[in-house]
Amino acid sequence: MPTAEDSPKLTWPPTKEDLQRLYVEQKLSASKIAKIYGRNTNNPRSGAFLILYYLKKHGFQRRDRVAELAKETERMVATWKEKHPKRENPNMEEEMSAVLELS
Numbered sequence: 496m497p498t499a500e501d502s503p504k505l506t507w508p509p510t511k512e513d514l515q516r517l518y519v520e521q522k523l524s525a526s527k528i529a530k531i532y533g534r535n536t537n538n539p540r541s542g543a544f545l546i547l548y549y550l551k552k553h554g555f556q557r558r559d560r561v562a563e564l565a566k567e568t569e570r571m572v573a574t575w576k577e578k579h580p581k582r583e584n585p586n587m588e589e590e591m592s593a594v595l596e597l598s
Contacts, residue, residue, distance in 0.1 A: 507532055509546070511553040518550060522558075525550070 505513055509532065517523045517531065529535070529542030536542055550557065579593040 505532060507534075509549050514546075514550055514553055514555060518555060 509517075509528070514528070517528050518525070523531075524543070525546040526539065526543040528546045532542075532546075534542035534545055547557070575593075575597070579589075
């Protein structure tokens, strides 16, 4: 995990360009960004809330974790259906291996 010392260009408060790179392009969470900036406190959520404040201030939309997981699940299901198409008279050995692949 990079730290503020690893990136001398990062200064507090975070700039819009830095947040664009860290949050949007690298897809780091607010808490990870807070750690990079050295905003570690006794309450681990306070640093994340501070980063979320700056994200909102600079006009960034928060990521929707549920929507991201739904998209990933849809991709996985489509890939699985493509790899294992439905058959009229399935071979049970192949079906068993397909089901075991899911676990």
